[in-house]
Amino acid sequence: MKKRIIPSILLRGGTNVSLSQHFTPWRTVGALAQQLRLHVRRNCDELLIINTDLAGSSCFSCSQRLLSLVRQEVDIPIAYAGGISSAEDAASCINAGFDKVYLTSAFIDNASVVSAVASVIGSQSTGVCLPYRRSVGSDVPLFWDFRSDELRQDLTLLEVLRAAVASGAGEVLLYSVDRDGSLQGLDVSLLNLLEKSRISVPVLMAGGAGASEHFSAALMSPAVQGVVAGSIFALTQETPATIRSHCESMGIAMRRP
Amino acid sequence: MAIQVVNFPFCNFYSLERYLRVSSHAFHVLTGAESPSISDIIMLPGVGTFQQGMDYLLETGLAPMILKHASAGGRVIGICLGMQMLLNSSSESSGVEGLGLIPGVCERIPLAPSFSVPHIGWNSLVLPEFLHSSAVQHRIPSVFSCSDFYFVHSYFAKPSIADSTIASFEHPSGHLAAAIGLGSVIGFQFHPEKSGSAGYALLNHVLGR
Numbered sequence: 001m002k003k004r005i006i007p008s009i010l011l012r013g014g015t016n017v018s019l020s021q022h023f024t025p026w027r028t029v030g031a032l033a034q035q036l037r038l039h040v041r042r043n044c045d046e047l048l049i050i051n052t053d054l055a056g057s058s059c060f061s062c063s064q065r066l067l068s069l070v071r072q073e074v075d076i077p078i079a080y081a082g083g084i085s086s087a088e089d090a091a092s093c094i095n096a097g098f099d100k101v102y103l104t105s106a107f108i109d110n111a112s113v114v115s116a117v118a119s120v121i122g123s124q125s126t127g128v129c130l131p132y133r134r135s136v137g138s139d140v141p142l143f144w145d146f147r148s149d150e151l152r153q154d155l156t157l158l159e160v161l162r163a164a165v166a167s168g169a170g171e172v173l174l175y176s177v178d179r180d181g182s183l184q185g186l187d188v189s190l191l192n193l194l195e196k197s198r199i200s201v202p203v204l205m206a207g208g209a210g211a212s213e214h215f216s217a218a219l220m221s222p223a224v225q226g227v228v229a230g231s232i233f234a235l236t237q238e239t240p241a242t243i244r245s246h247c248e249s250m251g252i253a254m255r256r257p
Numbered sequence: 258m259a260i261q262v263v264n265f266p267f268c269n270f271y272s273l274e275r276y277l278r279v280s281s282h283a284f285h286v287l288t289g290a291e292s293p294s295i296s297d298i299i300m301l302p303g304v305g306t307f308q309q310g311m312d313y314l315l316e317t318g319l320a321p322m323i324l325k326h327a328s329a330g331g332r333v334i335g336i337c338l339g340m341q342m343l344l345n346s347s348s349e350s351s352g353v354e355g356l357g358l359i360p361g362v363c364e365r366i367p368l369a370p371s372f373s374v375p376h377i378g379w380n381s382l383v384l385p386e387f388l389h390s391s392a393v394q395h396r397i398p399s400v401f402s403c404s405d406f407y408f409v410h411s412y413f414a415k416p417s418i419a420d421s422t423i424a425s426f427e428h429p430s431g432h433l434a435a436a437i438g439l440g441s442v443i444g445f446q447f448h449p450e451k452s453g454s455a456g457y458a459l460l461n462h463v464l465g466r
Contacts, residue, residue, distance in 0.1 A: 001379070045378075071271045075279075075456070075457065094304070097271035121305075122304065124411060170375050171377060200374075201373060201375070202373050202378070225377075256405050257453055
């Protein structure tokens with residue numbers, strides 16, 4: 001299986017695309033149509049749209065403009081995150097042209113939503129995105145609830161990761177909020193934990209990728225199937241092609257477009 | 258020749274539609290109302306469970322239509338679940354009968370420490386060096402072993418005729434089928450319509466022959 005490079009596209013205010021820092025939109029970098037075209041032309045492996053307008057809300061609806069752009073521009077797999085809280089939401093997303101959805105808030109509030117979603121759209125299309133941070137002076141990654149800006153002392157990342165898989169998630173995205181937007185490197189301190197815990201579904205990492213070496217450091221691990229990144233594609237010269245060729249030189253099996 | 262697409266509910270119809278539009282292929286949505294002409298190509302996409310898929314084909318009356326088309330030598334192209342339904346049955350939905358256009362069954366991908374299931378992501382095709390049977394009309398040209406294709410599935414095809422496997426992917430237990438074919442029928446486990454330019458080129462090749 002080839003390791004994946006997945007640009008994330010953060011939507012804020014309709015179809016404006018923004019960069020994020022610490023899981024919060026901060027700077028608009030363009031419009032959705034142009035960003036989709038750019039990433040597709042550059043042969044990334046998959047795309048992730050994070051709709052921050054709906055994140056944490058429970059009234060999901062996708063604008064027709066968003067859907068028609070996705071249908072027009074994208075010839076690779078594309079996932080959606082933001083406001084999915086039921087099997088109906090997830091099914092309407094898949095029927096509208098997305099390949100996969102990610103749940104966060106709905107899963108934390110009620111883990112059984114994930115199995116309900118998976119039973120309708122299949123576990124391969126059901127992902128869970130877990131933003132996490134560490135408290136000062138602690139090594140233990142904890143789930144971070146962006147709605148209340150609260151570090152959940154009762155939920156270690158490993159526990160919620162296991163709960164997500166047990167609930168039927170077909171893929172899990174671990175999102176380091178502390179590193180998000182920093183370009184300082186992915187949270188490789190997590191790799192040891194992941195390798196020991198032998199998660200049975202694909203695990204993706206996000207937060208901090210700012211150079212090709214950051215991708216290879218994470219993708220070298222058998223426990224990580226892909227890296228999600230945003231800022232690197234807007235703020236540096238790196239492209240999926242440069243990252244891919246670096247990773248290949250490190251002996252990592254990457255997709256051949 | 259016209260392309261007739263089966264539009265499943267719970268199916269990513271739009272990625273196939275985009276391919277057909279971008280590649281300037283005229284197409285219709287196949288309904289139970291009007292039989293396809295023998296020169297038409299039926300495209301059977303599909304996402305979901307084997308049972309959901311077969312239930313839909315039976316309720317809409319499309320199953321007998323597809324069978325009749327294929328048995329008269331008409332072309333059928335299955336993708337993902339659409340490929341799996343070409344077989345006789347699947348352990349995903351025991352007791353549910355498939356179309357049976359290609360003899361064989363679907364089984365869950367065997368568990369292996371180094372192989373995640375569902376099998377999601379980009380993988381290479383392993384092409385057979387030669388196929389014995391002249392019954393298999395379809396070949397995947399060797400150039401397509403130089404690109405990777407997008408897979409999303411938990412079950413895989415086990416055709417009972419060895420030559421029906423026209424491409425495979427690597428699994429710790431051996432090669433598992435990535436594409437199957439028999440007569441005028443062909444099926445892809447992976448999603449050529451979501452595999453970027455290589456996938457589009459493969460569909461062009463298959464539709465153009």
